[in-house]
Structures are given as C-alpha cells and as structure tokens.
Amino acid sequence: MKKLSTLLAATAIATLMAGSAWSKTLVYCSEASPEGFDPGLYTGGQTFDASSRTVYNRLVEFKHGGTEIEPGLAESWEVSSDGTEYTFKLRPGVKFQTTEFFTPTRELNADDVIFSFERQYKADNPWNKYVAGASWEYFAGMGFPDLIQSITKVDDLTVKFKLKQAEAPFIANLGMDFASILSKEYADKLAADGKMELLNQQPLGTGPFTFVAYQTDAAIRYKANPDYWAGKEKIDDLVFAITTDAAIRAQKLKAGECHIMAYPNAADVAELKKDENLTVLEQEGLNVSYLAYNTLVAPFDKPEVRKALNMAVNKQAIVDAVFQGAATVAKNPIPPTMWSYNNAVEDDKFDPEAAKKMLADAGVKDLKMKIWAMPVARPYMLNARRAAELMQSDLAAIGVTVEIVSYEWAEYLKLSSAKDRDGAAILGWTGDNGDPDNFLDTLLGCDAVGGNNRAQWCNKEFDDLMTKAKATADVAERTKYYEEAQVIFKKEAPWNTLDHSLVFVPMNKKVTGFVMDPLGIHRFNGVDIAE
Amino acid sequence: MLRFIFGRLAVLIPTFIGVSIIAFSFIRLLPGDPVMLMSGERVMSPERHAQIMTDLGLDRPIYIQYFDYLVNLLHGDFGSSIVTKRAVLDDFLQLFPATIELSLCAIILAVALGVPAGVLAAVKRGTWLDQTLMGTALVGYSMPIFWWGLLLVIFFSGYLGWTPVSGRISLMYFFPPVTGFMLIDSLLSGQAGAFKSAVTYLVLPTIVLATIPLAVIARQTRSAMLEVLGEDYVRTARSKGLSPFRVIGVHALRNALIPVITTIGLQVGVLLAGAILTETIFSWPGIGKWMVDSVFKRDYQVVQGGLMLIAAVIMVVNLIVDVLYGFINPRIRY
Numbered sequence: 001m002k003k004l005s006t007l008l009a010a011t012a013i014a015t016l017m018a019g020s021a022w023s024k025t026l027v028y029c030s031e032a033s034p035e036g037f038d039p040g041l042y043t044g045g046q047t048f049d050a051s052s053r054t055v056y057n058r059l060v061e062f063k064h065g066g067t068e069i070e071p072g073l074a075e076s077w078e079v080s081s082d083g084t085e086y087t088f089k090l091r092p093g094v095k096f097q098t099t100e101f102f103t104p105t106r107e108l109n110a111d112d113v114i115f116s117f118e119r120q121y122k123a124d125n126p127w128n129k130y131v132a133g134a135s136w137e138y139f140a141g142m143g144f145p146d147l148i149q150s151i152t153k154v155d156d157l158t159v160k161f162k163l164k165q166a167e168a169p170f171i172a173n174l175g176m177d178f179a180s181i182l183s184k185e186y187a188d189k190l191a192a193d194g195k196m197e198l199l200n201q202q203p204l205g206t207g208p209f210t211f212v213a214y215q216t217d218a219a220i221r222y223k224a225n226p227d228y229w230a231g232k233e234k235i236d237d238l239v240f241a242i243t244t245d246a247a248i249r250a251q252k253l254k255a256g257e258c259h260i261m262a263y264p265n266a267a268d269v270a271e272l273k274k275d276e277n278l279t280v281l282e283q284e285g286l287n288v289s290y291l292a293y294n295t296l297v298a299p300f301d302k303p304e305v306r307k308a309l310n311m312a313v314n315k316q317a318i319v320d321a322v323f324q325g326a327a328t329v330a331k332n333p334i335p336p337t338m339w340s341y342n343n344a345v346e347d348d349k350f351d352p353e354a355a356k357k358m359l360a361d362a363g364v365k366d367l368k369m370k371i372w373a374m375p376v377a378r379p380y381m382l383n384a385r386r387a388a389e390l391m392q393s394d395l396a397a398i399g400v401t402v403e404i405v406s407y408e409w410a411e412y413l414k415l416s417s418a419k420d421r422d423g424a425a426i427l428g429w430t431g432d433n434g435d436p437d438n439f440l441d442t443l444l445g446c447d448a449v450g451g452n453n454r455a456q457w458c459n460k461e462f463d464d465l466m467t468k469a470k471a472t473a474d475v476a477e478r479t480k481y482y483e484e485a486q487v488i489f490k491k492e493a494p495w496n497t498l499d500h501s502l503v504f505v506p507m508n509k510k511v512t513g514f515v516m517d518p519l520g521i522h523r524f525n526g527v528d529i530a531e
Numbered sequence: 532m533l534r535f536i537f538g539r540l541a542v543l544i545p546t547f548i549g550v551s552i553i554a555f556s557f558i559r560l561l562p563g564d565p566v567m568l569m570s571g572e573r574v575m576s577p578e579r580h581a582q583i584m585t586d587l588g589l590d591r592p593i594y595i596q597y598f599d600y601l602v603n604l605l606h607g608d609f610g611s612s613i614v615t616k617r618a619v620l621d622d623f624l625q626l627f628p629a630t631i632e633l634s635l636c637a638i639i640l641a642v643a644l645g646v647p648a649g650v651l652a653a654v655k656r657g658t659w660l661d662q663t664l665m666g667t668a669l670v671g672y673s674m675p676i677f678w679w680g681l682l683l684v685i686f687f688s689g690y691l692g693w694t695p696v697s698g699r700i701s702l703m704y705f706f707p708p709v710t711g712f713m714l715i716d717s718l719l720s721g722q723a724g725a726f727k728s729a730v731t732y733l734v735l736p737t738i739v740l741a742t743i744p745l746a747v748i749a750r751q752t753r754s755a756m757l758e759v760l761g762e763d764y765v766r767t768a769r770s771k772g773l774s775p776f777r778v779i780g781v782h783a784l785r786n787a788l789i790p791v792i793t794t795i796g797l798q799v800g801v802l803l804a805g806a807i808l809t810e811t812i813f814s815w816p817g818i819g820k821w822m823v824d825s826v827f828k829r830d831y832q833v834v835q836g837g838l839m840l841i842a843a844v845i846m847v848v849n850l851i852v853d854v855l856y857g858f859i860n861p862r863i864r865y
Binding site: 200219 | 583692698820
C-alpha cells in the first residue's frame with residue numbers, strides 16, 4: 001500500500017513537472033474528511049462529494065442544479081404497467097477510468113450494475129462484508145432490501161430490476177449516491193489480489209474525475225478523466241483541501257488558497273459578499289426544521305391545542321435571531337423548491353391573543369411543557385437552544401410554562417423517537433433525493449411512528465394519500481395527493497414548521513460553470529476557471 | 532542508571548494496563564453508540580441496530596470485549612476504525628508525525644523564548660521589564676487558543692498576507708511522504724520552493740501552540756532563577772569576581788533548569804491537548820483533530836487505540852525527562 005501510494009505520488013510529480021498541471025487546478029475547500037471512498041458504505045455529504053459525485057456515475061442522475069431525474073449510465077428505461085419492473089438500457093461505450101492502480105480491459109456492462117447493487121444486500125455476496133461492520137446504511141434506509149426482488153441481466157447492455165411492489169420514488173432513489181456504479185472487473189482484481197479493502201480507499205468509476213491520491217485529513221487529488229463519456233472536463237486537476245473550520249475556510253477563500261468553499265458560517269456571509277473578488281451563490285436548502293409535539297400525550301393529542309401553541313410562536317423572530325436572515329419561515333413540511341409544494345396552504349398566524357383564547361376554549365389551563373433542544377448545529381437549525389428560548393418566552397406570554405431540555409446528540413436522536421417522550425422536540429430533515437415521499441411519508445407516515453415520525457402522529461387520511469402516491473408513477477397525480485396531504489398536515493398541526501435554511505456557496509469570481517445543487521451536493525463537472 | 536531505567540519500565544506495565552482500562556471504558560461511558568450516529572436523523576430499527584452491533588462485536592459482554600482488545604493490543608493490533616474502516620495504527624502512524632513536527636517546533640520556540648525571558652525577568656526583578664515580560668506571559672497563558680489562532684490568521688494571513696491560512700504545505704507541491712515530517716520530506720523531494728513553503732505554513736500554528744507553554748516556562752524559569760540567585764554559591768561566585776554572564780548563565784541557570792525541565796516534560800501533555808485546537812484551526816492533519824472527530828462519532832476503536840498510543844508517547848517522554856535530570860544535575864543518583 002505504502003509503495004503504491006509512493007508510486008502514485010511519484011507519477012503525479014512527474015505530471016506536475018511536465019509543467020502543465022497547476023495552471024488549471026480547481027481547489028475546493030471541503031468541510032470534512034471523507035469517511036471512505038465507497039459511497040454505499042456511508043451517509044456523509046463530504047464523502048459523497050469526494051466519491052460518488054467526482055469518481056462515479058449512476059444509472060440515472062439528478063439534473064445539475066435540480067431534483068429532476070435525467071439519464072446517466074442508463075440511456076433510457078421502461079417501467080412495466082404495474083410499476084414493479086424497471087428495464088434499463090445502458091449507454092454503450094462507457095469506459096472505466098484508467099489509473100495508476102488499475103487498467104480496465106472492458107467497458108461498462110450489466111455485470112457492473114448487478115455487482116454494484118447485489119453487494120449491498122445479498123449476504124452471500126463476498127463484498128457484502130468486505131469491511132468490518134459494513135451496514136449499507138442508505139440502501140437499507142431507503143427500504144431497498146424489502147423492495148428489490150431481483151436484478152437480472154437481459155443482455156450486456158440491459159438490466160432489469162424486479163420490485164416486490166410498485167414504488168414510484170424508486171427511480172429518484174437510483175439517482176442517490178449509494179446507487180453509484182462500480183467496476184466489477186476492478187473489484188474482481190482486488191479480490192484476487194486479497195486486497196478487497198482498497199475498493200474503499202482507491203475508487204475507480206466512470207465519472208468525470210479520476211482519483212489520484214488521498215492525503216489523510218489534508219487533501220484529496222483528482223485529475224480530469226480523459227475518457228469521460230460526457231467529454232473531458234475543462235479543468236485539468238481538482239483538489240479538495242480539507243478545512244474543517246468554517247471561519248478558516250472563509251479566510252482561505254479570501255486569500256486565494258481555494259476557489260470554492262463549502263458551508264460558510266451564516267455570520268461570515270455578509271463579509272464574503274463584500275469581497276470584490278468573490279461571489280456568493282445562495283439557494284433554499286432542501287430541508288425543514290420543526291418542533292414535533294408528541295401527539296400521543298395529552299393535551300397535545302388535541303389538534304386545537306397544537307394549533308394554539310403554533311400561533312403563539314413568532315417564527316420570523318427565530319429565523320432572524322438564529323439565522324440572521326439566512327432562512328425562511330416554513331409553513332409546509334416540504335421546502336418550496338420541491339415539486340408538489342402547496343403554496344396555497346396558509347400558515348398559522350402569529351397571534352398570541354387568539355392563541356390564548358384557543359387554549360382556554362380547549363380547556364387547557366396553566367400548561368407546563370418541555371421543549372427539547374438539539375445539542376448540535378445542523379444545516380436546518382443552527383442553534384436549537386436559542387430557538388427554544390425564544391419559543392419559551394413566546395409561550396410564557398400565553399401562560400404556558402416551558403422547560404428546555406437537551407441530551408447528548410446520539411441520545412437525543414434515540415430518545416426523541418420514543419412514543420412516551422415527554423415534551424415537544426426540535427429536529428429537522430435534509431432531503432435525500434428530491435422526492436416529496438422522502439419528507440412526507442418518511443417523517444409523518446404511520447409506519448414511522450416510534451421512529452422518524454417524532455410527532456408520533458398517525459392520520460389515516462394522510463397515510464392513505466401516501467400509499468396512493470407511491471403506487472403511481474404519474475407525477476401530476478402524485479402532486480395532487482401530496483398537495484392534499486399538506487392541507488391535512490396544516491389542519492392537524494402535528495409539528496410547528498419552523499424554517500427552511502438557505503445554503504450558500506461562496507467562490508472566486510474566476511470560477512465559471514458552478515451550479516448550486518438543492519441536494520447539497522458539490523459537483524465540479526462543467527466548472528472552469530477563467531485565465 | 533540501567534537499574535533505574537528498568538525499574539521505571541517495570542512501573543510502566545501496570546500504568547499501561549491502567550491506561551488501557553481507562554481508554555477502553557471512557558468512550559463507552561459516553562451516551563450513544565457509533566451505530567446510532569451512523570444513521571443520523573434517520574432512525575434505525577431496533578432489529579437493524581442490534582444486527583450491526585453484533586456485526587461489530589459490540590453486543591458482547593464488556594469484559595470479553597476488553598480482554599479481546601487487550602490480547603489484540605499485545606499482538607500489536609489496535610483494531611480498525613468503525614467509521615473509516617482503516618487500521619487505527621496506520622492512521623496514527625500517518626498523522627502522528629504531523630503532530631510531532633508541530634509540537635517540536637512549538638516546544639523549541641517556547642524554550643528558546645521562555646527561558647531567556649524568565650532569566651531576564653528574574654535578573655531585572657521588580658523593574659518594568661520584569662513586569663512587562665510576566666504580564667505578557669500571563670496574557671499568553673490565559674489566551675483562549677481558538678480565538679488567538681483565528682486572530683492571528685485574520686491579521687497575518689488575511690490582512691497582511693504574510694502567511695498562508697491553513698494546511699501543511701502549498702497544494703502545488705505533492706510528493707510521497709518519506710518520514711511524515713513535512714520539513715524533511717520537502718527537502719528530500721528536491722522540489723524548488725517546497726521547503727520554504729513548508730516553513731511558512733508552520734509559522735502561525737507553531738506560535739499558537741507555543742503560546743501557553745511559553746508563558747508557563749517563562750514564569751517557571753523566573754521563579755526558579757529567583758530562588759537560585761539568592762543561594763550562597765551564587766554570592767560566592769559573584770564575590771570571586773566572575774562575570775555576571777558566567778554567574779547567571781553557568782552557576783545559576785544550570786541549577787534553575789531542573790524544575791524547568793520538569794515543566795517542559797509536563798508541557799508535552801499540554802501540547803497534545805493544545806494540538807487538538809490548533810490542528811482544528813489550521814487544518815493540520817494530526818492526531819488531535821483525528822481523535823476529536825472520533826470522539827464525536829463514538830469511533831471506539833480509534834479513541835481507545837489513539838489514547839493508548841498517546842499515553843505510550845507521554846510515558847516515554849517522561850522517562851526521558853527523568854533520565855535527563857541526571858545529566859543536568861550530577862548529584863542526582865539513581
């Protein structure tokens with residue numbers, strides 16, 4: 001391994017010394033070290049940026065800058081009338097990357113697709129446990145083990161997925177990082193050499209950039225893949241400079257040590273915008289933050305009580321205090337950038353007087369409640385304690401006494417799911433794939449009670465709509481169901497929807513072609529640097 | 532002397548076992564487990580959680596896990612990270628030189644400035660110089676590292692543009708790690724400008740990490756010197772007509788250095804603690820940052836393996852310090 005990395009490095013030096021390399025190098029200040037380079041094994045965005053979005057492709061891709069699906073390694077696909085069979089036609093002539101550690105002898109075919117998925121769920125597949133504790137978190141999280149009946153090769157360039165039941169979000173799920181397509185030929189070679197763990201350390205795929213080296217916790221180096229099926233990238237080299245502190249990332253960007261940075265501090269954005277060498281892109285994130293009542297516990301089992309509490313909270317003040325404007329108040333459980341967002345829904349108006357009266361009408365007096373505040377900052381909620389304090393004072397104004405509680409993060413995640421949880425919990429969600437099902441059913445479906453459904457809210461009418469929406473691939477029809485579901489949600493008020501945060505990408509003005517992605521991905525294909 | 536060293540080595544064995552118990556149990560005492568954190572906001576079903584805990588061997592009785600761990604340790608196997616799946620020892624060996632390089636530079640700077648400052652303050656006791664030096668030391672000692680680091684970055688890198696913001700060397704340079712010490716590797720690489728680049732990247736982190744030890748060493752040197760300067764033999768040396776330089780530099784300082792060296796030895800622990808913050812600020816790929824990330828992710832193997840390795844280093848350094856006493860002060864017999 002050490003010899004290999006030395007060899008790799010030496011080759012890279014040769015490239016550098018040839019004099020061509022540094023001129024078109026894009027440096028990206030990333031926020032954390034990748035957990036590894038096999039996207040199937042992990043859930044972290046920094047890992048996906050460094051593996052699946054640079055080195056790999058998927059059968060289908062999210063449109064650059066959107067959540068719509070477009071062809072990727074599959075040129076086209078057909079869905080059977082009952083929605084349980086998906087047949088993909090693979091793009092012919094797609095080459096895997098040639099690297100210092102492997103030279104492919106064949107092009108992409110159906111075997112690679114089957115390998116990429118089967119390793120994630122077939123216990124008898126030698127790759128299923130190729131690293132200790134491989135849990136294929138996203139594959140399991142998206143329900144694939146219970147969904148996929150079989151994956152078969154029809155011919156070299158045709159693959160058929162048979163599902164156990166119709167599942168409309170399936171196609172969007174295939175655009176997710178865990179569904180990246182790996183080379184079976186490379187994997188076989190590693191297995192034959194007894195070095196299976198290298199699959200997670202030296203990635204090789206069909207994507208726009210070829211992996212060169214990872215300097216632990218410091219930098220990741222790639223070069224443009226000259227054989228990329230969509231054409232070679234305009235930049236020659238791509239370097240991820242791992243910089244965990246956001247304030248330091250901002251300083252590096254200002255000093256010209258990187259071209260693009262990930263996740264600035266909300267407080268630094270104004271300063272970055274003022275810098276004449278920089279431009280700051282911004283977009284609403286595909287996220288939501290909420291206060292989930294425990295609808296199984298009195299008096300929060302009454303919609304009118306929940307509604308009254310919602311009306312007592314000044315959400316705009318929370319957004320101003322916690323995000324300094326870098327967020328918008330949420331009225332629906334899905335963000336406005338998502339298809340089927342129901343803009344006709346009216347938010348509960350901030351009206352303490354009416355709220356007080358509503359509580360009294362519901363027969364609730366001297367209410368004492370707990371609000372759970374997350375101990376960590378997440379993109380959708382930068383400071384849960386501050387938000388909880390603001391809610392505490394708002395609720396005090398209508399005679400509700402609030403005690404703020406918090407737990408260590410792992411404990412918080414666990415305890416907040418409990419059906420007998422005492423109090424309302426602040427939490428949130430960042431979308432995985434741009435499908436409304438990924439918010440509405442995942443977070444509010446009856447199946448998720450005791451799990452992701454932190455409101456423990458099970459409404460038959462709402463749940464039926466989820467089931468119907470899953471069973472059809474017709475987007476117009478699905479939109480109708482989801483819009484209706486949002487109306488029911490607002491009427492029942494299992495959550496107080498707090499905010500959708502904005503996401504910023506500050507970058508050097510010389511950078512062109514970078515497009516922000518609602519899924520929070522940082523993609524560098526199509527990016528160029530002006531001379 | 533050999534008997535002393537062997538004696539100390541024998542004491543290291545129970546210490547090592549003690550540390551292994553603490554390292555093993557400390558991370559497990561924290562609430563939450565690594566499997567729960569793997570899935571984040573997405574809730575994992577209890578069955579799946581149990582299955583993964585079984586796969587990782589974390590469902591076995593704690594004492595069995597501990598003895599397994601101890602046996603593996605004796606075989607030199609520190610386990611693999613639950614998160615990255617890489618071998619703990621490999622990562623440690625790759626990252627540790629970065630921490631050592633930074634710590635060495637910091638301690639050299641701290642000694643080079645702290646000892647003369649302490650001596651000067653002692654000799655000029657009660658003057659404005661003494662008060663300025665000790666006042667500065669107190670400020671340095673009380674400085675929150677994170678704030679201090681950021682301040683230096685904003686001023687020297689951002690405002691003046693004299694030093695790079697963070698990292699170990701300019702990304703332009705890329706060569707195989709031979710020793711892991713960037714200053715040496717950059718020289719070995721033969722690439723023009725690489726060494727200079729590595730030096731400029733070291734400046735700010737070194738200053739930040741050296742700040743607290745520097746203050747401690749300066750204050751310790753001052754008080755040790757004051758004590759020694761009042762001794763009879765110093766008066767004798769003076770009355771013999773020796774030059775003040777000889778009296779202070781040879782007769783007084785040499786004796787004052789004994790407690791100072793103890794302090795320097797103790798600063799190794801402080802340095803490693805300071806390295807955690809310094810490495811985070813300066814994106815310095817060392818073990819401090821690695822350990823903190825692992826604590827947050829409940830990466831049991833990394834935390835316990837890393838703690839063992841760090842403890843081993845501190846124990847060895849303390850042993851060396853003890854042996855050094857003998858050289859400084861021949862009256863100390865083992």
